[in-house]
Amino acid sequence: MKQSAVWASLLALGVAMAGTVAARAQDELPAPSPIEKTLAERAEHVTEVTLDKNMLAFAGKFMNKDKDDDKDERAAKEMIQGLRGVYVRDYEFTKDNEYSAEELEGLRKYITSSDWSPMVHERTKGAKEGTDVYLKLVNGQVQGLFVLDAEPRELSLVLILGPIDMDKIGALSGNFGIPRQAVRDVKKAQKEAGK
Amino acid sequence: MRQREKSATWWSATMILGGIAAAMTPAILLAASGSGGGFDAVVRSIESRYHVHASKIPFLGLMSLVADHATHGGVHSVHIAEIEHMEGPIDGSELNALVAEHAGPGWQRIVRDTNRSGDEQSLIYVKPEGGRLGMLVVDLDHKEMDVVEVSINPDKLSDEISEHRRGHEADRESSDKDDSQ
Numbered sequence: 001m002k003q004s005a006v007w008a009s010l011l012a013l014g015v016a017m018a019g020t021v022a023a024r025a026q027d028e029l030p031a032p033s034p035i036e037k038t039l040a041e042r043a044e045h046v047t048e049v050t051l052d053k054n055m056l057a058f059a060g061k062f063m064n065k066d067k068d069d070d071k072d073e074r075a076a077k078e079m080i081q082g083l084r085g086v087y088v089r090d091y092e093f094t095k096d097n098e099y100s101a102e103e104l105e106g107l108r109k110y111i112t113s114s115d116w117s118p119m120v121h122e123r124t125k126g127a128k129e130g131t132d133v134y135l136k137l138v139n140g141q142v143q144g145l146f147v148l149d150a151e152p153r154e155l156s157l158v159l160i161l162g163p164i165d166m167d168k169i170g171a172l173s174g175n176f177g178i179p180r181q182a183v184r185d186v187k188k189a190q191k192e193a194g195k
Numbered sequence: 196m197r198q199r200e201k202s203a204t205w206w207s208a209t210m211i212l213g214g215i216a217a218a219m220t221p222a223i224l225l226a227a228s229g230s231g232g233g234f235d236a237v238v239r240s241i242e243s244r245y246h247v248h249a250s251k252i253p254f255l256g257l258m259s260l261v262a263d264h265a266t267h268g269g270v271h272s273v274h275i276a277e278i279e280h281m282e283g284p285i286d287g288s289e290l291n292a293l294v295a296e297h298a299g300p301g302w303q304r305i306v307r308d309t310n311r312s313g314d315e316q317s318l319i320y321v322k323p324e325g326g327r328l329g330m331l332v333v334d335l336d337h338k339e340m341d342v343v344e345v346s347i348n349p350d351k352l353s354d355e356i357s358e359h360r361r362g363h364e365a366d367r368e369s370s371d372k373d374d375s376q
Binding site for chain 2: 041042043044045046047048049050051052054055058177
């Protein structure tokens with residue numbers, strides 16, 4: 001009787017620990033995919049920005065204090081301080097088509113799991129270039145945003161983890177290495193979805 | 196009796212000195228090996244790997260004090276090392292790994308900007324230091340490299356920037372008013 005109670009406690013502890021580890025893993029930024037390494041080897045110019053939760057909370061302090069009285073600005077600042085991670089990779093190539101469609105698909109699959117829903121998949125027929133926007137929805141709330149923007153000579157990958165207020169998404173534009181184009185793509189996608 | 200007291204005093208003194216020496220040994224070894232991380236360790240590792248000598252800026256301590264005073268504590272503890280004549284091809288990945296290894300615990304790379312050949316590379320590391328933020332920048336531009344470490348207080352620096360911005364805006368407004376008159 002006593003022994004079975006011990007086993008039950010150990011099992012409960014194991015389940016709780018597994019749950020904690022899984023929750024933590026979801027919060028953490030992913031390790032770079034092997035595809036990124038090969039892209040970096042081919043790219044003429046590479047920019048990598050990685051900010052974790054602590055850094056974002058700290059970086060939020062740098063934002064314009066003058067506008068703290070502005071309700072929208074304050075909400076945007078709070079959103080940034082509440083994010084769990086920002087991961088940006090930008091690859092610039094000297095020639096067109098230095099990446100393959102398979103690599104793009106591999107990157108999409110690597111980042112997005114079951115919680116992610118495609119919001120936009122913009123592609124010209126027969127061309128690799130295009131934009132993909134994915135949202136991570138947890139209980140109906142946006143908990144992540146992934147943008148993959150493929151231009152003929154540039155590939156940008158933006159991953160933002162944490163609660164995101166889509167109305168305040170403009171506050172991220174140009175901050176923390178997030179390309180303005182990525183935010184423009186998201187806004188365009190929102191507009192399209194609203195139609 | 197007096198002999199016994201004397202020997203007890205000697206014994207206590209020896210124990211205290213021994214304790215201090217034991218406590219300080221790891222710190223001394225750490226400092227000597229350069230594995231304490233941060234600016235000094237990174238500069239030393241670059242000097243040793245690429246057989247170069249880093250020039251220190253004269254009166255930098257004084258300049259650091261002035262910066263601290265001018266920004267009301269916003270910018271503090273400035274360290275700069277300038278390395279010229281970095282000869283030979285530089286493997287960007289190797290430099291990146293070298294800095295990561297010697298930056299030490301607590302330092303986190305937030306930005307890496309590099310070209311394919313690796314001879315143009317900027318690395319930005321940060322480290323939270325209580326209310327302050329340590330920032331370590333390694334910038335390689337072909338044969339020149341700069342290593343900068345600075346400790347900033349975001350709140351104070353932000354206040355300072357806001358103050359200047361308000362001043363500029365007030366100046367602009369008054370000059371616009373003058374123009375319209």
